[in-house]
Amino acid sequence: MDFQELIRARYSCRAYRSDPVAEDKLAQVLEAARLAPTANNQQSFRLVVIRTAGREQELQRVYGKDWFVQAPLVIAACGVPGKNWVRKQDGKNYNDVDMSI
Numbered sequence: 001m002d003f004q005e006l007i008r009a010r011y012s013c014r015a016y017r018s019d020p021v022a023e024d025k026l027a028q029v030l031e032a033a034r035l036a037p038t039a040n041n042q043q044s045f046r047l048v049v050i051r052t053a054g055r056e057q058e059l060q061r062v063y064g065k066d067w068f069v070q071a072p073l074v075i076a077a078c079g080v081p082g083k084n085w086v087r088k089q090d091g092k093n094y095n096d097v098d099m100s101i
Contacts, residue, residue, distance in 0.1 A: 016071035029075070036101050039094035044083035048076040 001009070026049065033047055052059060056069040068074070079095040086093050 014065075014067045016067060018070060018072055020072050026073070033075075033077070038085075038098040038101065040085035042083060042085045042094075042098070044080040044085075044095070045098060046078045046080065048078060050074045050076060 030047060030049075034043075038044065050059070051073050052069045052071060059069050059074065060066075062068075077099055079099040081093055081095040084093050084095045084098060
């Protein structure tokens with residue numbers, strides 16, 4: 001698949017199966033995030049894996065859409081702005097850029 005095909009095939013998923021996620025698959029996803037580029041390679045983020053079973057009401061207070069708790073887990077990507085690289089010229093903190101990557 002070339003990049004243009006990838007762009008055309010992209011969509012926002014709003015429905016999930018509740019099938020458990022295999023630990024090796026979860027580990028692969030977390031490792032890919034760990035290896036993702038960040039500004040100045042600061043890696044100033046934390047990933048929090050939240051298993052949804054039994055926490056649906058609590059999680060819906062965070063984000064009230066039904067699809068949000070359909071999946072067996074949610075990975076919260078949390079930036080640490082105080083540890084991010086800041087561009088000297090204008091003081092731009094790269095937390096938002098790193099978290100979007």
